[in-house]
Amino acid sequence: MWYKHYMNETKTTVSKSQVTSRRLYEISMAHFLEKGFDQTTMRDLAAAAELSLGAFYYHFPNKEAVIQRFYQQSFDSFKYACDSVFAETENIEKRLLGVIEARLKTFEGSREILIVLSRSAVDPRSPLSPFGGDQKEIREKTVSIMREMIESSDLKCEKGLRTYLPELFWMYMMGMILFWVFDESNNQKKTRDFIQQLTPQIVRLIRYTRIPLSGTVLGPLKKTLEMLIGPR
Amino acid sequence: MWYKHYMNETKTTVSKSQVTSRRLYEISMAHFLEKGFDQTTMRDLAAAAELSLGAFYYHFPNKEAVIQRFYQQSFDSFKYACDSVFAETENIEKRLLGVIEARLKTFEGSREILIVLSRSAVDPRSPLSPFGGDQKEIREKTVSIMREMIESSDLKCEKGLRTYLPELFWMYMMGMILFWVFDESNNQKKTRDFIQQLTPQIVRLIRYTRIPLSGTVLGPLKKTLEMLIGPR
DNA sequence: GTCTATAGTGGGATAGAC
DNA sequence: GTCTATCCCACTATAGAC
Numbered sequence: 105m106w107y108k109h110y111m112n113e114t115k116t117t118v119s120k121s122q123v124t125s126r127r128l129y130e131i132s133m134a135h136f137l138e139k140g141f142d143q144t145t146m147r148d149l150a151a152a153a154e155l156s157l158g159a160f161y162y163h164f165p166n167k168e169a170v171i172q173r174f175y176q177q178s179f180d181s182f183k184y185a186c187d188s189v190f191a192e193t194e195n196i197e198k199r200l201l202g203v204i205e206a207r208l209k210t211f212e213g214s215r216e217i218l219i220v221l222s223r224s225a226v227d228p229r230s231p232l233s234p235f236g237g238d239q240k241e242i243r244e245k246t247v248s249i250m251r252e253m254i255e256s257s258d259l260k261c262e263k264g265l266r267t268y269l270p271e272l273f274w275m276y277m278m279g280m281i282l283f284w285v286f287d288e289s290n291n292q293k294k295t296r297d298f299i300q301q302l303t304p305q306i307v308r309l310i311r312y313t314r315i316p317l318s319g320t321v322l323g324p325l326k327k328t329l330e331m332l333i334g335p336r
Numbered sequence: 337m338w339y340k341h342y343m344n345e346t347k348t349t350v351s352k353s354q355v356t357s358r359r360l361y362e363i364s365m366a367h368f369l370e371k372g373f374d375q376t377t378m379r380d381l382a383a384a385a386e387l388s389l390g391a392f393y394y395h396f397p398n399k400e401a402v403i404q405r406f407y408q409q410s411f412d413s414f415k416y417a418c419d420s421v422f423a424e425t426e427n428i429e430k431r432l433l434g435v436i437e438a439r440l441k442t443f444e445g446s447r448e449i450l451i452v453l454s455r456s457a458v459d460p461r462s463p464l465s466p467f468g469g470d471q472k473e474i475r476e477k478t479v480s481i482m483r484e485m486i487e488s489s490d491l492k493c494e495k496g497l498r499t500y501l502p503e504l505f506w507m508y509m510m511g512m513i514l515f516w517v518f519d520e521s522n523n524q525k526k527t528r529d530f531i532q533q534l535t536p537q538i539v540r541l542i543r544y545t546r547i548p549l550s551g552t553v554l555g556p557l558k559k560t561l562e563m564l565i566g567p568r
Numbered sequence: 569g570t571c572t573a574t575a576g577t578g579g580g581a582t583a584g585a586c
Numbered sequence: 587g588t589c590t591a592t593c594c595c596a597c598t599a600t601a602g603a604c
Binding site for chain 2: 587588591
């Protein structure tokens with residue numbers, strides 16, 4: 105049974121299930137943010153949605169699935185935000201800063217959710233591992249965003265290194281997210297400051313690689329990168 | 337009630353509780369390694385120890401507490417191994433390699449345990465967070481080991497940077513442990529190779545800082561380190 | 569295809585008697 | 587220190603209403 109639904113101008117078909125699961129998702133997130141993930145029971149959520157427990161499980165196979173959806177959606181808004189960053193400037197430093205800021209913004213106010221997310225993400229067997237399961241796709245898309253960011257930018261650097269940069273920037277961003285998760289300072293200000301400080305230095309180092317002299321450092325480095333990321 | 341217990345030469349007093357909890361620990365670890373952490377139930381463990389469930393909880397407040405003990409013990413043997421590394425050579429590169437190898441060796445054969453450990457460690461509120469709870473002490477001790485490693489070594493580098501190295505090496509080691517957790521290659525060979533490759537380069541870069549010219553890079557870097565680690 | 573109602577399992581954790 | 591009994595909750599199963 106399908107319900108035709110018209111939303112301003114754009115014609116979209118939305119199943120009843122999609123409507124309900126969206127409702128459940130929103131109610132769940134509200135509860136998680138208020139009471140905490142562990143403190144919220146599936147019965148709480150079902151009751152709040154005035155739905156039976158079984159029906160809730162019909163829409164979400166388990167509690168974590170709800171925050172998987174959050175991760176999905178946060179990625180979508182991140183991707184969207186990147187587009188405007190790229191439209192704004194070709195400067196690689198500003199772009200990289202903008203992209204990381206955009207990513208953290210998608211997590212703002214949901215730090216506990218992200219902690220739960222990271223908890224599973226460090227487990228290589230979990231579906232939330234950036235290398236293994238459902239999240240692999242997001243990782244690849246994020247690397248692609250980094251690639252796009254670099255290609256259309258003003259960045260000039262040693263050619264060989266350049267091919268590794270998308271993955272390297274992805275790792276850098278992941279590191280900053282981890283830093284943010286641990287950052288207990290007010291509104292994670294420490295993380296923001298740190299990123300502002302560190303990013304220009306990284307970019308500067310990368311630009312330095314154009315100087316031929318840098319070959320002594322660059323040679324072994326490239327072999328290391330190959331081990332880390334894979335051959336190019 | 338105390339039980340006097342004599343062990344070859346050295347007189348030691350051991351409470352009944354200590355004996356039991358040690359027994360429980362060993363039985364538990366055996367089960368974890370065989371069946372996996374999540375697959376092993378507290379009831380399994382209690383039954384294997386021929387103890388009631390409640391009695392088990394008297395000795396360990398929860399399932400994770402058992403692997404906390406593993407972490408404690410693994411640290412002790414790590415510390416011991418470091419002493420012989422330091423006795424062997426003053427060369428900083430060999431020392432750093434030796435220390436990290438020693439650390440990974442303490443985790444060998446218990447990768448799943450370490451995954452569970454990391455899972456909790458990324459949660460800043462968990463007692464297993466390296467910054468917050470019980471593990472804070474181990475982090476500080478590990479940083480001290482790094483400090484000892486540097487001070488009695490042949491490493492010469494820029495003075496200011498030197499004060500940050502203990503924490504930096506600790507982070508480096510933690511990173512390599514995380515890499516190892518994710519490394520699905522045979523016996524985590526990839527991690528080993530990567531460390532062998534990367535470590536000499538890092539040491540080389542650090543040595544370069546003696547060259548006065550390097551000030552342009554070093555100036556901002558030190559400010560960044562201060563934000564990362566704290567003022568010196 | 570969506571949901572209710574209900575019953576049940578398994579397992580982490582706890583209370584309180586002994 | 588150890589026990590028994592119990593709680594709570596994630597999750598499953600199923601039968602059937604609409």
